[in-house]
Each structure stands twice: as C-alpha cells, then as structure tokens.
Amino acid sequence: MPTATLKPLRPDAFGHWEANHLLRRAGFGGTPDQVRLLVEWGLDRSVDYLIKYREIPTEAIKPDDFRGDIMTPPSPEERLAYRKAQEAQDEVTLERLRRLRQERQRQDRQQVRAMQQWWLKRMIETPRPLEEKMTLFLHGHFATGYRTIENSYHMFLQNQMFRKYAVGNFAELCFQIIRDPAMLAFLDNNESHKRQPNENLARELMELFTLGEGNGYTENDIKEGARALTGYSFEGNEFLFREDFHDDGQKVIFGKRGTYNGDDFVRLILGRTQCSEFIALKLYRFFVNDLPGPVEPAVKTFILNLAREMRSNKYDLAPVLGTLFRSEHFYDEANIAAEIKSPVQLVVEAVRSLKTPILDLNILVDALELMGQDVFFPPSVKGWVGGRSWINTSTLFVRQNLLTHLLTGRLPSGFRGSSTRSKFDAMHLLAHLTKGSDGEYAQTEAVDFLLKSCLGAKPLEARRATLLEFADSNGGRVNNELIIGMLCLITAMPEYQLC
Amino acid sequence: MCNEHAYTRRIFLQKGLTMVSAAATVPYFIQSSAFGLTDPFDLLQTSSIAGKPQDRILVVVQLGGGNDGLNTVVPFGDDQYYRARPQLGIPANNVLRFGGGADGIGLHPNLTGLKELHDDGLLATVQGVGYPNPNRSHFTSMDIWHTANPQQPSGNGWIGRYFDNTCNGTPEPNAEIAIGREAPKAMMGDLNKPVSFETADLFRWIGEDLHNSLGEPYEEINRGGDRVEGVKAGTQLEFLTRTALNAQIASEQIRNAVRVRPLVEYPRNQLGQQLQMVGSMIRAELPTRVYYVTISGFDTHAGQAGSHANLMTQVGSALLAFLKDLKAQGNDGRVLTMTFSEFGRRVKQNASQGTDHGTAAPMFLLGPMVRPGVLGPHPSLTDLDQGDLKFGIDFRCIYAAILESWLKADSRKVLKGAFRPAVIFNKSV
Numbered sequence: 001m002p003t004a005t006l007k008p009l010r011p012d013a014f015g016h017w018e019a020n021h022l023l024r025r026a027g028f029g030g031t032p033d034q035v036r037l038l039v040e041w042g043l044d045r046s047v048d049y050l051i052k053y054r055e056i057p058t059e060a061i062k063p064d065d066f067r068g069d070i071m072t073p074p075s076p077e078e079r080l081a082y083r084k085a086q087e088a089q090d091e092v093t094l095e096r097l098r099r100l101r102q103e104r105q106r107q108d109r110q111q112v113r114a115m116q117q118w119w120l121k122r123m124i125e126t127p128r129p130l131e132e133k134m135t136l137f138l139h140g141h142f143a144t145g146y147r148t149i150e151n152s153y154h155m156f157l158q159n160q161m162f163r164k165y166a167v168g169n170f171a172e173l174c175f176q177i178i179r180d181p182a183m184l185a186f187l188d189n190n191e192s193h194k195r196q197p198n199e200n201l202a203r204e205l206m207e208l209f210t211l212g213e214g215n216g217y218t219e220n221d222i223k224e225g226a227r228a229l230t231g232y233s234f235e236g237n238e239f240l241f242r243e244d245f246h247d248d249g250q251k252v253i254f255g256k257r258g259t260y261n262g263d264d265f266v267r268l269i270l271g272r273t274q275c276s277e278f279i280a281l282k283l284y285r286f287f288v289n290d291l292p293g294p295v296e297p298a299v300k301t302f303i304l305n306l307a308r309e310m311r312s313n314k315y316d317l318a319p320v321l322g323t324l325f326r327s328e329h330f331y332d333e334a335n336i337a338a339e340i341k342s343p344v345q346l347v348v349e350a351v352r353s354l355k356t357p358i359l360d361l362n363i364l365v366d367a368l369e370l371m372g373q374d375v376f377f378p379p380s381v382k383g384w385v386g387g388r389s390w391i392n393t394s395t396l397f398v399r400q401n402l403l404t405h406l407l408t409g410r411l412p413s414g415f416r417g418s419s420t421r422s423k424f425d426a427m428h429l430l431a432h433l434t435k436g437s438d439g440e441y442a443q444t445e446a447v448d449f450l451l452k453s454c455l456g457a458k459p460l461e462a463r464r465a466t467l468l469e470f471a472d473s474n475g476g477r478v479n480n481e482l483i484i485g486m487l488c489l490i491t492a493m494p495e496y497q498l499c
Numbered sequence: 500m501c502n503e504h505a506y507t508r509r510i511f512l513q514k515g516l517t518m519v520s521a522a523a524t525v526p527y528f529i530q531s532s533a534f535g536l537t538d539p540f541d542l543l544q545t546s547s548i549a550g551k552p553q554d555r556i557l558v559v560v561q562l563g564g565g566n567d568g569l570n571t572v573v574p575f576g577d578d579q580y581y582r583a584r585p586q587l588g589i590p591a592n593n594v595l596r597f598g599g600g601a602d603g604i605g606l607h608p609n610l611t612g613l614k615e616l617h618d619d620g621l622l623a624t625v626q627g628v629g630y631p632n633p634n635r636s637h638f639t640s641m642d643i644w645h646t647a648n649p650q651q652p653s654g655n656g657w658i659g660r661y662f663d664n665t666c667n668g669t670p671e672p673n674a675e676i677a678i679g680r681e682a683p684k685a686m687m688g689d690l691n692k693p694v695s696f697e698t699a700d701l702f703r704w705i706g707e708d709l710h711n712s713l714g715e716p717y718e719e720i721n722r723g724g725d726r727v728e729g730v731k732a733g734t735q736l737e738f739l740t741r742t743a744l745n746a747q748i749a750s751e752q753i754r755n756a757v758r759v760r761p762l763v764e765y766p767r768n769q770l771g772q773q774l775q776m777v778g779s780m781i782r783a784e785l786p787t788r789v790y791y792v793t794i795s796g797f798d799t800h801a802g803q804a805g806s807h808a809n810l811m812t813q814v815g816s817a818l819l820a821f822l823k824d825l826k827a828q829g830n831d832g833r834v835l836t837m838t839f840s841e842f843g844r845r846v847k848q849n850a851s852q853g854t855d856h857g858t859a860a861p862m863f864l865l866g867p868m869v870r871p872g873v874l875g876p877h878p879s880l881t882d883l884d885q886g887d888l889k890f891g892i893d894f895r896c897i898y899a900a901i902l903e904s905w906l907k908a909d910s911r912k913v914l915k916g917a918f919r920p921a922v923i924f925n926k927s928v
Contacts, residue, residue, distance in 0.1 A: 188800045188801050188851055188853070191801065191850060191851045192850070193850045195850065196849050196850040198800065198849060198850070198851065198855070199855060200800055200855070203635075203636070207636060213636060213638075213639060219885075292735060292738070293733060338734075338735060339735070340735055340739070370697065380637060380638070381637075382637075382638050387735075388735070388738055389682075391738070391739060391742055392682040392692070392693070392694075392695045392696075392742065393694050393695065393696070393702075393742060393745050393746035393749050393750075394694075394695055394696030394697065394702055394746070396739075396742055396743060396746050397696075397702055397703060397704060397746060397750070400704050400706070401704060401705050401706075404704070404705055404706045404709070405705075408709060410705050410706075410708070410709060411705075460727060460728065460729040460730070461728065461729065462719075462723065462727050462728060462729070463720065466716045466719050466720060467716070469716065470712065470713075470716045473712050474712055485709075485710060485712070485713060488706045488709065488713060489706075489713065489716050489717060489720060492704060492706060492717055492720060492721065493720050494720075494721070494736065494739035494740045494742070494743045495736055495739065497739050498735060498736065498739070
C-alpha cells in the first residue's frame with residue numbers, strides 16, 4: 001500500500017528498478033549503462049539532472065525551422081482580385097485562385113507531417129528527456145488538433161510554447177494559452193463576438209484544462225466566461241485583442257461580480273483550489289499511475305498533498321515534480337511498471353533504450369497514428385484518454401509489429417514505406433556481461449540480462465523458460481541473431497507494454 | 500512451469516501448431532457449446548454460430564461530434580427554423596420531402612441515399628431523441644449514450660453489458676467488432692471486449708515470418724492469457740494478457756473474411772469503406788452479433804454548411820450501398836442498422852456560420868424489419884430549454900426496443916432500469 005504523504009524515498013532504496021522507473025517515467029527510458037549511472041548517482045542527483053535540464057545544452061529551435069507564411073490569410077490585393085472575379089463571374093480566375101489556395105493547403109499538410117517527424121526525432125535524441133516528456137503532457141492536456149485549424153505553423157508555435165513552460169509555471173502558461181493562435185482557432189474564440197459569444201473555449205478551459213468537468217462551476221459561469229473571452233483573437237501568427245468584439249460589461253463568475261476580461265477569468269479559475277487538485281491529478285495519472293480501478297484513499301490523499309505543494313509553489317512545476325520524483329509513493333511497488341505505455345513512449349523508449357537504428361521516421365510516425373497517438377492530431381480536445389484505451393486487439397499487433405520492425409527492418413503491409421535490412425548491432429547491449437572461458441556469453445545470463453534491460457519489473461518465470469527453450473532450439477550460441485530473436489519475443493510480451 | 504504450460508507443449512508435439520492454438524484456449528471456449536459450438540477444437544471455422552444461422556445482427560453507426568439534427572431532418576415548414584438560421588437554414592425547395600411534404604419535414608438535400616431507402620420502406624426516422632438534463636460536453640454526452648447511464652456515465656457500455664448478460668460468464672470472442680482505432684466504450688463489458696481494427700492486414704504478428712523457430716515461443720507468450728503464474732487479478736498486466744489472447748484468436752478469423760470482393764460498389768469515403776468491411780464480414784458469416792463504425796467531423800462550430808453537406812453525402816451514399824449489399828447477399832433480413840450522435844446542435848446559428856452544442860436530434864434505423872416512416876413529432880422550435888430542443892423520446896427506449904425485440908434480451912438488466920420499448924419495428928419482428 002503506497003503512503004499518502006510526500007515523504008522522500010530512503011536514499012539506499014534507490015536501486016536498478018527504481019532508477020529504471022524514474023528514467024522511464026520522467027523521460028523515455030535509457031540503455032542499461034544509463035540506468036547504472038543513475039543508480040551510481042543516487043536519487044537526488046538523478047532527479048536534479050532530469051529536472052534542472054536547462055544547464056544541459058541542446059539543439060536550439062529557430063523560428064524559421066518551419067515556414068510561417070504558408071497559410072497566411074489572403075492579402076488585400078488577393079482579396080480584391082477574388083471579389084472582382086466573383087462579381088464578374090470569372091470562373092477561370094476563381095478556379096485559379098482556388099487552386100492556389102489548395103496548393104498552400106497541400107504544402108501545409110506536408111509541413112505538419114515534417115513537424116511530426118521532427119518532434120519524434122527530437123524526443124528520441126534529446127539530452128533533456130523531461131523537457132520533451134512535459135511538452136507531450138501539455139500537448140495532450142491542452143489538446144489542439146491540426147485537422148481543425150489547418151495551420152501547421154500555429155501548431156509549431158504552440159509546441160514551442162509548451163516546451164518553454166514544460167517545467168515552468170503552469171499559471172503563466174494558462175495566461176498564454178488564451179493568447180495562443182492555435183488554441184483560439186481550435187476552440188473558435190477568434191471570431192467570438194460580444195453579440196454572440198462562442199462558449200467553446202470558456203467551457204473547455206474549465207472542463208478540461210483547469211478545473212475538471214463540473215468541478216465547482218456552473219453553466220452560467222461558462223456563459224459569463226465566454227463573454228469575458230470575447231475579443232481574444234489573432235492575426236497572422238500573433239495574438240490580437242479585438243476591442244470592438246470584447247464585451248466589457250459586468251459579469252458574474254463563481255459568484256463574484258466585475259467587468260472581467262479573459263485574463264481576469266483565468267485568474268479567477270487559478271484561484272480555485274479545484275484547479276491545483278485537477279492538475280495534480282492529471283500529473284499523477286501521467287507520471288505515477290493511470291488508475292484503471294477505483295482510487296484508494298491513500299492515493300487520493302497523496303494527490304491532494306501534491307496539489308497543496310502546487311499551491312504553495314504558486315503553480316511552479318519544477319519543485320512539484322521534484323517532490324513527486326523523490327517521493328516514496330512514486331517508487332511504491334503498486335506504481336512500478338503499472339502504466340500502459342503510450343505509443344510515443346513505446347517508440348521513443350525502444351529506440352533510446354535498445355539503440356536500434358531509426359530506419360525511416362515516416363514509418364514511425366505512421367505507426368504512431370495506427371496505435372492511436374498521432375501527434376498534432378489528438379482525437380479531440382480531451383486529448384488522449386490513455387491507459388487501457390491504448391490497447392485493443394489490433395493496436396497490440398501494431399505495437400508488436402513496430403518493435404519487430406525496429407529490430408529487424410521487416411514491415412507489415414499497410415505502412416507507408418518499404419522493408420529494409422536492419423543493421424542493428426544488438427551485441428552492444430551485452431557489453432558489460434562477462435564472457436565465459438570459452439569466449440561466449442552464458443545463455444542464462446544473457447536471457448536474464450535482456451529481460452532486466454527491457455522490462456520495468458521482475459520478469460515472470462514462464463517467460464524466462466520460454467526464452468531459454470528458444471535459445472536452446474537455436475543451438476544456444478549467444479550471437480547477434482539470437483539476441484535479436486529474443487528481443488522480438490520480449491517486445492511481443494504483454495508486459496513489454498508496461499512502463 | 501505450470502501444468503497448463505506442459506499440457507500445451509504436449510499437445511503441440513502431437514498435433515502441431517493449429518491444435519496448440521485451440522488447446523491453449525479451451526477454458527475460454529469449452530462453455531461456448533452453449534451457443535452451439537459443439538467441438539471446441541473446431542475454432543478455425545468461419546461459419547456463423549453452429550445451429551443459429553439466422554442470428555440477428557446489429558450495426559451501429561456513430562456520428563461523432565454532435566450531428567446537426569435540424570439540418571439533417573429539416574423542418575422546412577416552420578418559419579421559426581429560418582428565423583433562427585438566416586444563413587444556415589436549408590432552402591425549402593432543396594429539402595428532400597417526406598411523402599408530399601405535408602408534414603413540413605424532409606431530409607438534407609445530400610441525403611439522397613436515405614431518401615431512396617425511405618421510399619423503399621427501409622428507413623425509420625425517429626425524431627427528437629434525447630435524455631433528461633442533457634449534457635453538452637462531447638465526451639460526457641457520448642459516454643452517456645455509450646453507457647446508457649446519464650447519472651453516472653462511467654464504466655461499462657450497453658452493448659458490452661448485453662453480451663455479459665447473455666454469455667453465461669464466458670466471453671464470446673468476435674461477438675462484437677468495431678472498425679476503427681479505438682474500441683468504443685459502448686462495447687466494453689466486464690467480460691466481453693470488442694475486436695477492433697482499422698485494416699485487417701495489420702491484424703497479425705509479422706515476427707513469425709522471420710524465422711520458423713519464433714512461432715512457437717510467440718504463441719506461448721501471447722496465448723497464455725491471464726492464467727500465467729504471477730499475473731495478478733485487476734492489474735494492467737492481466738488486462739494485457741487477456742487482450743493478447745483475444746488478438747490471436749480473432750486475427751485468424753477476420754483476415755479470412757475481408758479478403759472477399761463485395762457484391763456491390765461502395766463509395767470511396769470513410770464510412771463507405773468501413774461499411775464495406777462490415778458487409779464482407781457479415782457475408783463471411785462470422786459469429787459476430789454487433790458491428791460498430793464511427794465517423795466524426797460533426798462538431799460544426801464554424802463554417803458549417805459545406806462540411807456538413809459533405810458528411811450528409813457520405814452518410815447517405817454509404818448506408819445505401821450497405822443496404823444494397825446486404826440485400827444482394829440475402830442477409831438484409833437479419834441486419835438492423837442504427838445511427839446516433841451524442842447530441843444535436845443549438846437551434847440558433849452562431850456568429851461563425853456554425854452551430855454550438857445542443858440536445859435532442861433524430862436517429863435513423865434501417866432495414867426491412869423497421870417500422871418505416873417518420874416516428875414521433877418534430878420537436879418544437881419555440882418551446883425550448885435554454886435555446887435547445889426538448890427531447891420527445893429517451894434514447895434508452897430505442898435501446899430497449901432493440902434489446903427486447905431484436906436481440907431478444909432482457910432490457911431491464913442491460914439498461915439497469917425499465918424503459919418502455921419504442922415502437923420501431925414492424926409487427927412481424
């Protein structure tokens with residue numbers, strides 16, 4: 001039974017499985033060497049290393065890494081040309097202008113595809129895993145979908161904003177989110193007018209982003225919040241406050257009266273205890289346990305304690321995450337290998353921990369979609385539900401097949417791309433194992449080592465037996481082929497899906 | 500090593516791989532004899548449940564995002580409609596009128612497929628379907644429709660509960676199939692979970708092609724189910740081992756079914772392709788009782804007219820092709836199709852040429868067994884609840900009718916309450 005308090009883990013309790021757990025949850029896992037290093041460092045230094053990542057140099061992202069001018073609204077000249085053609089019923093010109101627009105849309109879809117690859121590559125290569133992990137968390141939390149907004153550069157700007165606030169201040173991020181072009185377009189606030197306020201942003205802001213559904217607000221608070229948010233719009237790639245759209249009249253929100261604007265609305269929300277509790281719950285589900293069953297009282301208390309920690313730190317996430325990753329609760333047996341890996345976690349962790357060659361990013365991005373986590377395309381504003389919803393009979397096959405692909409280069413039909421011969425050197429994984437007097441690795445040791453390196457918790461005895469028999473049936477010599485075969489089997493184990 | 504494991508290996512040595520797959524799953528199947536599966540080892544048959552060739556099928560079509568009911572079944576005879584929707588209202592002349600148009604309602608101009616089915620007596624349009632205290636959140640309202648529980652829309656779905664209630668404690672693999680990435684909550688029972696996939700080709704492990712020595716250990720790993728020692732009840736691992744077992748069984752049967760070319764041409768849109776797969780599986784006589792397909796995009800807050808019109812084309816053409824296929828197969832009499840959306844949309848259009856989340860909306864039921872025509876009055880456009888339509892019939896009364904009359908189940912057990920079944924079937928059902 002996990003403890004309800006935030007007390008830290010005893011330093012001497014931080015061994016292989018704990019370091020492995022930390023590296024997987026606060027990042028995307030690591031090689032056997034990296035796990036050993038964390039154990040050597042101990043709990044405090046390991047947690048600091050993951051959280052205080054700003055000291056670690058990384059590849060800078062430049063505003064012009066992607067084009068910001070593909071989906072620009074038509075210029076006054078273009079608009080005039082279009083209007084003239086319409087008046088003159090000049091079908092030829094109209095068709096030409098439509099084609100131009102379609103060409104831009106095509107280019108933009110290409111760009112968003114490139115961005116998916118870019119982000120996945122970044123997650124695989126980053127020396128700051130928590131930065132990307134929190135960016136992924138925020139993308140799922142403030143879920144905005146490209147399909148609706150059809151502007152890849154706005155998705156890029158939003159992604160950069162999430163990265164900037166990854167372990168920054170959540171409250172500051174909330175003030176930015178109501179200025180974010182992607183979000184404003186996604187929830188239709190850009191055209192919300194005082195005469196007919198659009199409730200979409202106000203509703204989701206409370207229901208999904210800050211308070212939780214029905215958690216201390218009324219339908220009327222939504223209507224009034226929507227009035228406060230009128231005029232929060234954008235032009236091009238920049239936030240724009242449209243004063244003439246804004247309703248500056250009296251509003252009553254949470255029983256308080258004032259001429260609130262959108263920032264006041266956010267401030268009122270952040271002042272509610274429910275907000276810290278909801279964010280603590282979301283962080284808990286993401287980092288600690290996705291809670292498939294009923295929530296135990298101790299877990300509930302732990303989340304409330306974490307929420308208090310968040311309030312006393314005024315929504316600064318670094319100290320909250322530090323407390324979380326140091327807590328005994330985080331390392332409780334009930335939480336080790338207790339979560340189902342998200343598709344991104346599965347892919348990024350596999351490449352990072354096994355050091356498989358990345359054969360084709362296109363294929364990996366395609367597989368993410370088939371496994372239900374198409375980044376920049378969340379299924380709805382609710383983001384990805386996660387947990388058991390990741391797994392059904394078909395996604396399980398995609399998961400197994402993708403791992404087989406990474407290990408061998410094989411590809412099932414249905415993917416864009418073709419099979420390649422993998423040049424995967426799996427022997428490197430065994431680098432720290434001692435060879436026997438015959439110059440060969442012992443079978444049992446190799447099996448145990450591979451299971452320990454790939455799984456989040458102690459392996460089942462039956463799996464060990466299956467692998468040993470498999471090794472036997474292949475002559476027993478531990479060579480690259482046998483290791484790859486064993487890795488194909490380990491990654492096809494139901495427990496490989498756990499993190 | 501546990502005994503079951505040893506048993507598996509012995510059988511394998513005697514009878515080869517096909518038998519191993521059967522033997523390892525005996526505990527799941529042995530009681531299936533109650534459903535006519537007399538030989539538990541005869542798993543690879545693709546026929547329908549033996550002894551029940553005329554089994555009835557339900558196909559659910561989910562319109563995700565909140566379909567605008569007022570622009571689907573259009574009250575063109577009501578001036579209030581055009582006042583609330585000065586730009587978005589469908590001009591009366593374009594509406595596909597029911598009968599002579601005397602009742603002032605008809606279909607969206609792009610629903611020609613549904614109009615044809617209506618004229619052939621294969622369509623029931625139920626108006627004003629909803630539930631008390633409507634929730635306007637997509638997710639909650641969708642969950643309400645899936646769980647059939649507006650008070651506490653979490654936990655199991657109504658179709659999953661139906662299977663749990665009829666299966667005597669043993670899940671029926673392949674009893675419910677969803678086309679799409681995510682298994683819908685509606686089909687999630689305690690015991691029964693749907694098979695779901697987007698394309699049947701991805702529905703197997705490719706590792707077996709690499710080296711023949713991988714097949715056997717893979718089977719051991721994935722067909723052990725939750726009986727492998729060390730798998731604790733209620734954990735994610737238990738869930739994963741069970742899903743892995745179900746995947747192995749379902750894979751073989753389904754891939755065989757969808758390879759067959761359909762008897763009619765389907766439209767090349769998302770819904771058309773999904774219904775084509777369902778048609779193929781019905782034709783192959785899989786023992787599947789409920790199929791589920793989903794299209795989304797109905798959340799038309801802005802610039803609704805064009806996108807909604809495209810969706811209407813898709814719905815109409817795909818359903819028409821599906822019903823034609825079933826007729827060509829001779830299966831039309833055993834397949835009931837139902838459409839629903841989590842809610843309709845607000846009566847008044849908004850400033851973005853769209854509509855916001857609303858409440859009651861029409862449902863379509865299709866097949867020769869339905870009581871054809873328009874059922875129930877169109878909801879009033881003036882007697883509103885916070886700008887939204889008041890519902891005329893509770894969706895659980897539709898579910899109750901389907902459960903009682905079509906699936907022959909006790910609806911009170913499944914719906915956890917008594918709902919008067921709506922009169923949606925013709926008398927012979």
